[in-house]
Amino acid sequence: MSLLDLTIKELQEKLSSKEITVTELTQACFDRIEETDDQVNAFLTLNKEAALEEAKQLDEEGIDADQFLLFGMPIGIKDNIMTKDLKTTCASEFLSNFEDPLYDATVITKLKNANAINIGKLNMDEFAMGSSTENSAYQKTTNPWNKDYVPGGSSGGSAAAVAAGQVPFALGSDTGGSVRQPASYCGVVGMKPTYGRVSRFGLVAFASSLDQVGPLTRTVEDNARILEVISGVDEMDPTSANIDVPNYREALTGDIKGLKVAVPKEYLQEGVDEEVANKINQAIDTLKELGAEVDEVSLPHSKYAIATYYMLASSEASANLARFDGIRYGKRAENADNLIDMFKQSRSEGFGDEVKRRIMLGTFALSSGYYDAYYKKAQQVRRLITEDFEKVFENYDVIVGPTSPTTAFKIGEQIDDPLTMYANDILTIPVNLAGVPAISIPCGFHPENDMPIGLQIIGKHFDESNVYRVAHAYEQQTEHHKQKPAIGGVNE
Amino acid sequence: MSKKISTEDVKHVAHLARLAITDEEAEKYSEQLSSIINFSEQLSEVDTSNVKPMTHVLDMKNVFREDEPKDWITKEEALKNAPDQADGQFRVPSILE
Numbered sequence: 001m002s003l004l005d006l007t008i009k010e011l012q013e014k015l016s017s018k019e020i021t022v023t024e025l026t027q028a029c030f031d032r033i034e035e036t037d038d039q040v041n042a043f044l045t046l047n048k049e050a051a052l053e054e055a056k057q058l059d060e061e062g063i064d065a066d067q068f069l070l071f072g073m074p075i076g077i078k079d080n081i082m083t084k085d086l087k088t089t090c091a092s093e094f095l096s097n098f099e100d101p102l103y104d105a106t107v108i109t110k111l112k113n114a115n116a117i118n119i120g121k122l123n124m125d126e127f128a129m130g131s132s133t134e135n136s137a138y139q140k141t142t143n144p145w146n147k148d149y150v151p152g153g154s155s156g157g158s159a160a161a162v163a164a165g166q167v168p169f170a171l172g173s174d175t176g177g178s179v180r181q182p183a184s185y186c187g188v189v190g191m192k193p194t195y196g197r198v199s200r201f202g203l204v205a206f207a208s209s210l211d212q213v214g215p216l217t218r219t220v221e222d223n224a225r226i227l228e229v230i231s232g233v234d235e236m237d238p239t240s241a242n243i244d245v246p247n248y249r250e251a252l253t254g255d256i257k258g259l260k261v262a263v264p265k266e267y268l269q270e271g272v273d274e275e276v277a278n279k280i281n282q283a284i285d286t287l288k289e290l291g292a293e294v295d296e297v298s299l300p301h302s303k304y305a306i307a308t309y310y311m312l313a314s315s316e317a318s319a320n321l322a323r324f325d326g327i328r329y330g331k332r333a334e335n336a337d338n339l340i341d342m343f344k345q346s347r348s349e350g351f352g353d354e355v356k357r358r359i360m361l362g363t364f365a366l367s368s369g370y371y372d373a374y375y376k377k378a379q380q381v382r383r384l385i386t387e388d389f390e391k392v393f394e395n396y397d398v399i400v401g402p403t404s405p406t407t408a409f410k411i412g413e414q415i416d417d418p419l420t421m422y423a424n425d426i427l428t429i430p431v432n433l434a435g436v437p438a439i440s441i442p443c444g445f446h447p448e449n450d451m452p453i454g455l456q457i458i459g460k461h462f463d464e465s466n467v468y469r470v471a472h473a474y475e476q477q478t479e480h481h482k483q484k485p486a487i488g489g490v491n492e
Numbered sequence: 493m494s495k496k497i498s499t500e501d502v503k504h505v506a507h508l509a510r511l512a513i514t515d516e517e518a519e520k521y522s523e524q525l526s527s528i529i530n531f532s533e534q535l536s537e538v539d540t541s542n543v544k545p546m547t548h549v550l551d552m553k554n555v556f557r558e559d560e561p562k563d564w565i566t567k568e569e570a571l572k573n574a575p576d577q578a579d580g581q582f583r584v585p586s587i588l589e
Contacts, residue, residue, distance in 0.1 A: 100572050102565050195549040209548060238555035239548075307532040318509060325510075327582050329573035342585050344512040356511055361525055363509040364497065377535050379545035384538065386546060418524055419531055435549025461550075 003028045004165045008073055008222045011168070012065040015072050022072035022117070026055040029074045029119050033166045039147055039487050041139040042161040044079050045087045046120040054117050063115060069229050070116035076161045076170035079121040080128055081105045081213065082202035086118070090204050091136035092126045094330045094350025105202020106237065107171060107213050107230045114229045119167050123157030126352045127321065128178055128206045130154050131424040134415050135354045142411070143186060144485035145451055149408040152182030152424075158216045159186035164487050169226055170216045175206050176309050177403075177428025179214040180440035184403035184454025187442045187483065189223045189471070190216045192428075194462045195435035196241035198227075199234035207316035208239070210309075210432040219481060220441065220472040224248035227464060243462055251465035252472040257291030259470065260396040266302040267401030267427055279444040279453045280402050283474060287400070290473055297396070299388040304381050305430040306422055310358075311365050311378035312433075317355075318362030324350065357418065386434040393436075393460045398470050402427055403440040403454035427456060437464045441471045442480040452480075496529040497522055 003011070003025055014020045030048055037043055051074070058072050065071040077083060080090045082105045089095040104112070111118070125135035133141045133156025141156045143149040144164040151160040155172025159182035162170050172179040174192035183190025191214045198213045205211060215226035228249070233242040263284060268277050288294050326332035326346030333345035351359070365374040392399060404424055414421045431438045436458055443455035455474070459467035475481055497505075499518040502525065506513045513521065567580055576583040 097575075098573060102569050102572070196552075235557060239550070239552070241550060241552075301538070304535055304538060307535050310528060311532055311535075322510075326575060327584055328570075330575070332575035336585055339585050339587050340510070341512075343510040344507075347510055348512040351511070356513075357521060357524060359509045359511065360502065360505045360521060361528060364501070364505045364525065364529075367505065367508065373536075374529075374532065376545050377538075377540060378532075379547060380540035380543040381535050381538050383543050383546035384540070386549075419527060 002165065004032055004168060007219050008070065008168070008225055011073065012071060015065045022055040022058045023052065025072060026051050026074055026117055026119070029167055036164050036166060036487055039142060040144055040160050040164050040166070041141045042122055042157040042164065042166060043076070043120045044089060044091065044123050044138055044157070047086055047118050050086070051117050051119055058115060068115040069225055070111065070114040073116045073169065074119045074167050075111060075116050076119050076122045076158060076167040077108070078124050078155050078158050078170070078172045080124060080173055080204040081107060081171060082204065083108055083118065083121065086121065088121065090127045091124045091138055092350060092352070092355070093137040094324050094347070096137070097331065098329055103202065106199035106234045108202065110230050122161055122170060125154035125156070126355050127204070127317070128154040128173055128175055129317070129354050129358055131177070131181060131421050132414065133157060133182070134411065135352055137352055140411060143408050143451070144487040145187060146449070146486060148410050149451060150185065150411050152185035152408060154178040155216065156182045159183050159188055159190065162186070162188045162216050162218060163485050168218065169222060171213055171230070172216050173203055174212050174214050174432065175210045175313060176432050177425040179216060180403050180428050180438060180454065180456060181424060183216055183440040185408035185452065187452030187480070187485065188216055188218055189220055189439065189441050189481070190214060191223050191227060191439045191464070192431060192437060193227060193231065193464055194437045196239055197231050197437070197462065197464065199232070199237040199240045201234055201236035205320040207313040208320065209316060210313060220468055220475050221249060221252055223439070224252060224468045241462070246465055248465055248468050251469040253469065254473050254476050256287065256470055256473045259292045259398070259466070261287055261292045261294045261470070262297040262392050262396035262399045263294060264299040264302065264399060264401055265296050266299055271423070271426065272402060272405040273407070273446070275446050275448070276402050276406060276453050280455060283443040283455045284400065286474060286477055287470065290477060292470070297392050299392065299430065301381065301385045301388050302430055305385055305433060306426055308378045308381045308385065308433060309425070309429045310361065310422060311374050312382065314358040314362035315365045315375050316362070318359045318366065321355070321359055354418070382433050385430050389430070389434040389436055397466050399458040401456055403456040404428070407446045407449060407451035407453060431458055436461055437467050439467050439471050441475060443478070444480055496526045
């Protein structure tokens with residue numbers, strides 16, 4: 001058994017008893033990356049020298065692993081999260097020369113304070129825009145279960161690295177499903193916390209009213225532990241919520257007797273693959289066997305979520321990405337005659353196709369004469385989608401359904417058709433619009449392509465505890481999370 | 493399917509967004525953006541006459557902090573990632589003709 005097969009708790013026990021050192025654990029990650037990353041292509045930048053140096057220091061200081069939730073734990077970071085002095089590109093050509101970020105994102109500071117070790121930066125769709133990680137300017141990440149398939153996106157590098165056992169945990173970001181959908185496609189656990197739960201300071205902004213950082217892990221307990229570390233109010237992010245962070249691990253009792261579970265009929269309807277629906281129904285049966293009370297409910301405005309999301313997210317993106325002007329950092333086009341030309345050429349050379357498309361869509365939706373019809377209308381429908389959730393949560397503790405209507409698709413299959421690609425997110429987007437927390441956990445494999453299927457569990461605002469409670473109870477009852485993929489299967 | 497966004501519209505929007513695009517790209521984006529906008533027309537069937545636009549998830553008011561100067565980054569650091577600089581300033585192409 002490899003070290004990289006163990007949970008945080010098990011690893012920390014081995015560290016405490018001096019059975020292993022932080023250096024050995026850190027080195028094991030780099031060894032596995034070396035073995036597997038020519039096939040997976042998950043990492044954009046490795047932090048090898050600094051990571052091994054930190055590991056050595058931790059070994060020398062010998063801090064008690066019990067005192068720090070993530071003592072000596074290796075972690076991979078999505079490349080849209082700022083890391084001081086470590087190249088941060090957002091998988092964009094525009095930031096290909098951004099070698100020296102000046103500060104750490106708050107989540108990075110919190111990980112450092114918990115004595116976690118940053119292994120490196122992970123591939124993604126450029127500026128987190130995409131559902132397959134094919135929009136990276138640098139490389140195509142493959143799905144460790146079958147390298148002909150996409151890992152999902154936009155946090156595809158994070159999900160693939162965890163699935164392939166390169167790192168036990170990673171951070172991603174989720175604007176419309178970008179943690180949960182790749183977690184589902186790669187058979188790992190991915191959490192999108194409540195909007196405001198985790199500071200966005202240092203997360204390169206895509207759509208500020210939707211973005212959240214979230215952990216990807218192999219088990220629910222590891223996930224809860226990481227969220228505990230990165231959560232909390234932050235002076236640097238005024239939209240972070242001043243609400244106490246509970247000990248999420250205390251919710252992992254395995255007891256969900258009497259818990260009220262809602263299943264939206266819209267989440268198992270048209271467009272959802274029959275075998276995916278079967279596996280979700282089996283998972284629901286498991287929850288019933290565990291004593292949960294399950295009812296069918298309706299979220300009637302779900303079908304408008306994609307249109308609402310693309311108007312709002314693109315509008316916010318068009319404003320947020322205006323900062324990439326080629327003056328203070330990033331790429332600047334050569335030979336521009338004047339300032340406006342310099343902006344235009346730098347941005348056109350630096351941004352990929354999908355990013356340009358969304359900036360233009362957003363600029364259009366916000367432009368004079370169209371604002372009311374598109375942007376404001378979408379904001380109104382967003383409220384209706386949110387109220388759908390509020391009504392259900394008056395009577396239920398959690399909502400469950402699939403994370404994605406399908407399993408992973410093949411590389412190249414959808415890249416030329418934006419609307420088909422957008423439809424992948426139909427079950428994850430409503431969660432971001434409402435700002436509620438949701439997790440994706442493995443719940444089986446598709447009988448035709450053997451690719452993983454994800455169960456989505458959605459909770460009330462700031463009730464991550466119940467989301468973890470249900471996810472953990474289900475996980476303990478099943479074996480799906482113990483399966484290993486073709487590439488980097490840590491039991492090989 | 494009617495084209496909601498002509499190639500001229502695309503070029504105008506691209507200018508507003510400070511993007512340089514070729515005629516060929518304008519044609520492609522005209523088709524793609526039109527189909528996305530057509531798809532989004534479904535929102536018009538939702539009755540939102542008494543619905544307040546939602547700008548934020550949480551019911552938050554202004555968040556204040558003390559206005560105290562703090563050390564953040566130095567001038568040298570600020571310039572460290574700049575593509576072009578001179579005399580401790582960011583350098584840009586001429587703005588005035």
